[in-house]
Amino acid sequence: MNIKPFIFYSVIASTTLLYGCGGTEQTTDSSTEQSTDSSSTITSTGLVINEIVASPSDTTYDWIELYATEDIADLSVFSLVDDNADREPQALPAVSLSQGEFIVIQAIDETDTPPDNGYYVTFKLGSDDAVTLYEDGTAISVLDWEEGEAAEGFSYGLYTDGTGTAQTLTPTEGAANQTADTSTLVTTLIAEDAPLRINEVLAKDSSGGEDWIELYVTSSSDVYLADYTLSDDNNEQFALPDITLSPGEFYRIYASTDDLGDLPSVAFKLGSSDTVSLYSNNVIIEQLSWNKGQALSGYSYGRYPDGSDATAVLTPTELSSNSQATHGPLVINEIVASAADDGNDWFELYNNSANTINLANYQVIDESDDIDPVTLPDIDLYAGEYITIYATDEDPGTYYVPFKLGKEDELSLILNDEVIDYIDWDESDVATGFSYGLSSNTGFTHAFLTPTPSSENTVATAFTPTAVNTLSITITDENWQDILDNPLDEEYHETAITFNGVTLDSVAIRTKGGSSLSSVANSSSDRYSFKVDINEYVSGQKFFGLKKFTLQNSFNDPSYMREVIAYELMDEMGVPTPEHAYVNFYVNGELFGLYLMVEAVDGEFVEKHFTNSNGDLYKPDGTGSDLLWLGDDIQSYTDINLQTNEDTTDNGAFINFVESLDKGETSAIEVDTLLRYMSVSTSLSNLDSYHGPLAHNYYIYDDDGVFSILPWDFNESFGTFNMDCNNVDVRELYIDEPVSGALSERPLIANVFAEQSNLDTYHSYLTQLINGSLSSDTFNARVNEIADLIREHVQNDPTSFYGSTYFEQNLTSTTGQFYGLTSFMQYRVANMVAQIDGTLPSAGDGSGFCAR
Missing domain, CATH: 2.60.40 (Immunoglobulin-like)
Structure with a gap:
């Protein structure tokens, strides 16, 4: 093979990217897949993706092995990319490869130190990922694997080389592929309904005693302990005793490398920062992890309450119910x-x-x-x-x-x-x-x-609702121009940001949005919304406690305040709501526009609003977002967009949730939060939401099997979004059937509204809003207060969609297709009052408001 070692710096190839369609926002790093099945697809001969290692056990890097099925004169016509839709393919080195030869490409993080020799691309491989090989911009080979198929100590690839079936292998870097003994393959799939949970750990006994692990039976039937094994983060499994535990029973296992005689034990000690895993048939179904400082001397760490997903620092209570610790003295x-x-x-x-x-x-x-x-x-x-x-x-x-x-x-x-x-x-x-x-x-x-x-x-917070602050980015002209020239790529570019005296380098920024992004891209404007990721390039980096935030461009909102008012009302009604504030957004020293800075709904948001921050967070948008039952295979719900626990969850809570909705139940719904959410969204005739035709722009969070709805993206509230509702006045939206189509097709609402007691509570929330924040004097005063805050900045906004004249008009009066804020609310409140007192109908025949 005619190759001399050199450092292969990432070269962006001039190739065609494969993207998903539908115009939805890319909400996770791997939200668009090249292939939906674990497989290798080969569309031409010459060069194929032969093998990958995504979780190395004996090297420090992931790698991709390519195999030549014929002589290749110049590899630089080929390029590689993973399934991150925000990333472009990266070119291979200009070297030759003979038929039957291999070349190994290291897959490293962009912030990693490049290898001293060999070749590399600047993306790492995930546990559920895909790699695509292009030749002159055409995809010729795809290797796609799912969770567990490329676990630590194993590879995934073709057997036999070049033409065989994709499967789990024994790693053979740069050599012929070998099958693997998968009887030792360990996968992680945290079971929603695990019958046994790791309930509490003591990693440092204050009196010098042994470490211990407490197990707790959560199932309604007996558990045979010998069916399970335990490990710490060294991953060596140890058998559990041959005993049967009853429902609700606690059981203690000592963790010690000493001989403890007849005491039940596993042969490892617990570290100050560690993970204990519970296995069933080589599948990790349950884990408890802690960091240094969470299980210090005098404290334990575990689940509170017992058996739940929520974790906390505890006072040690072996073999009895857990108790939260007091920090101190x-x-x-x-x-x-x-x-x-x-x-x-x-x-x-x-x-x-x-x-x-x-x-x-x-x-x-x-x-x-x-x-x-x-x-x-x-x-x-x-x-x-x-x-x-x-x-x-x-x-x-x-x-x-x-x-x-x-x-x-x-x-x-x-x-x-x-x-x-x-x-x-x-x-x-x-x-x-x-x-x-x-x-x-x-x-x-x-x-x-x-x-x-x-x-x-x-x-300290980045959000000051009573001020318009300055947010600046410093970005190369090349990167900024690429963002503006290729907005639909939604590709991250590196930038520095400065806000309130804090400057962070190596931050990522990209365009964001669905139909709004496409609309702006097809116009003469460059006023896109943006997503800013603080730790895309620097792991663990935060910005005023944030890992991500967005800059909203006020698309379809001449008033600049529809989203602000909606979020304020959600917060007033007790719904967990993203923080937000106005900023003047500067790019390389020049004012780009007046934007709304909005906190991302992510793991940090969940930590702030929920005692249990370990649940699954979803942002549904497409197939499955209506929450209708599609069966018990999570692959059927292709667009529910899991945001947390991507590598570990079995999605069992979500399956249980939609199944219970299909049965007409409300046991898996956080009902009060839904009623409060709907009181605001219905009041604002907000059909660009779950209860509208697209069933999107919302999050749901699993808090120990009970799902809460969370608000997102209200720029088209106040009756602006009227898709499928052109023949009706959305200001008259039914309060008890506030859906564009059939109520039965929105089971989250239908099930809750089917109970009269819930409707009564919901009406009380509507009345609270009508008599409070939405009353004419109070609402008008708030609109004027916000207008006074931002008026000067609207006038100075160089990229405004509508200008200051439309801004002033839209505060009170309909401007084009946009209802005036105060006139809309006056009409809407009168309509809702009439529906509540029975003067006007509050529901139809179940076919939805827009079908009447």
């Missing part, structure tokens, strides 16, 4: 590692107890600096009192320790040689002028803060 409350004006670093301690604490009994250590623990000052800290201690190598004339805090660092609090509290942080957590610490003095959750030495912590 002494806690690390706040740290500053990049003080404004080059001031000293500091950390703050808080006495979360009813007793006085003498600090001389405690030590602190900055473990990343390889220094000895430092004893704290010999002073008394009274109950509820704070103390600020500086971290500096020069005496500041007050309490201090002789070390500094790094931009990426950790700090431990020690009592009697045991770590009793711990905090660690990344560089983005400690931006200059900000602090990092507990979001509440008594909890265990950390947040991005505004510095408050020796007083209660204050969470």
Whole structure:
């Protein structure tokens, strides 16, 4: 093979990309697949994708092996890409390959250090992924695998080389493929209805005893324990005892490498940061993971309440119901590692107890600096009192320790040689002028803060509803022009962002949207909505606690405030709602437009609003988004767009959910949240939603098998969206049948509204809105208040769709196809009052409002 080793830098090939159709927003990194089946598709001879490793056990990189079925003079006419629709194919090196020879391409992250030799592409391979090979822009080979087919220690590819069937293999990098003994293949598929759960772990016994793992039977029938095995994150499985447990029973397994005689045990210890997995026939059906600081001496970690998805730091309660722990008595409350004006670093301690604490009994250590623990000052800290201690190598004339805090660092609090509290942080957590610490003095959750030495912590937010802030990006001209020239690609490009004195490099930005994106792309405007991903290139990086946010362009909204008002009403009604605020968006120093910055509905959002942050989050948009029963195969629901737990969930909660809806049940619905959501969405005649023709622009979240609906994208509320409703006045939308089509085709609403008690509660929420925020005086005042806030910025908006004249008109009056805000609400409130008191019908015959 005529190849000399060299570093293969990613070259963007001039090739045709394969994209999904339908105009929906790409909500996850792998939302568009090249193939729906696990297979290899070969459309021509010459070069094929022969084998991949997506979870290496003996190397540091994923890899893709290509195989030549005939002589190849120049590989540079070929290119590779994974199933990320935002990514373009990357060209292969200009080398030759003889028939029967292999070439291995390493698959690395864009931020990884390139290999010293060999060839690589800048994308990693997922556990459920696909790789496509192009020749001169035409796809000629696809290798597609699903969860479990390319697990750690295995590869996936063709047997035999070049022409065989795609299957799980033994890795043979650069050599002939070999079949695998799949009896040892381990897959991870967390079972929604697992009969046995890992309920609690003790990783550091305060009295020096053994680590232990508590199991809990959640099923309604007996569980034979010997059918299961356990491992820690070293993945070696250990058999469980030959006993049967009853429903609701607890059982303790010690975790120790010592011989414990007849005590039930597994031969591993638990680490300060670890994962315990429960297996059934080599499938991981249940896991419990914790990070350093969650299972310290004196604490355990597990599920609260017992057997649920929700996890918490606990007070150890082996063989009995779990109990949430109180943080303390002494806690690390706040740290500053990049003080404004080059001031000293500091950390703050808080006495979360009813007793006085003498600090001389405690030590602190900055473990990343390889220094000895430092004893704290010999002073008394009274109950509820704070103390600020500086971290500096020069005496500041007050309490201090002789070390500094790094931009990426950790700090431990020690009592009697045991770590009793711990905090660690990344560089983005400690931006200059900000602090990092507990979001509440008594909890265990950390947040991005505004510095408050020796007083209660204050969470710093990017969202200030009473101001119009400035958000700036600095991006190469080439990258920005590519975004504007190819908006439908929705491809991420690297940029830096600056907001409220915080600047982050290596942030990703792309266009976003569905029909609105297509509409703008087909117009003369470049005013797209954008998605900003903070940790696309830098893992763990956050921005004011956010991993993602969007910039909404006010498409189809001359008032700029339809979405703002809708979100305010959702929040007022107690629905978990994205934070939002206006920003002037600057690109390379030039004002691009007045935008609405909106928090993403993602894992961070879930953590903030739900005690249980471990559930499945979906953004349905297409097949399955109406939540009608399509059977128990999750593959039938192709457009439900899972946002969390992508690599582990069995989607069992979702299947149970739609099955219960099909039976007319409401047990899997968070009914009150739905009623509150519908009171707002119905009041605003918002048919660009679940109850409209497209059944989209909403999220659902699984909280231990009960699903909550979450709001998203209200720019076409206030009657703007009238698809399939051209012959009716959407201001008269039925309140009890607020659907565009058949009510039975929206079972989430139909099931809940079928119960009169639910309708009564729903009517009370509508009445609350009618007499409160939607009453004429209150609503008009709010519209004017927002208008006063943004008027000057609308006038200065260089890319506005409608201009300031339309803005002023649309506050009160219909402008083109857009109802005036105050006139719409006056009409709508009168109509709803008449429906509630029975003067007008509140429902039809079940065929939907738009069919009347």
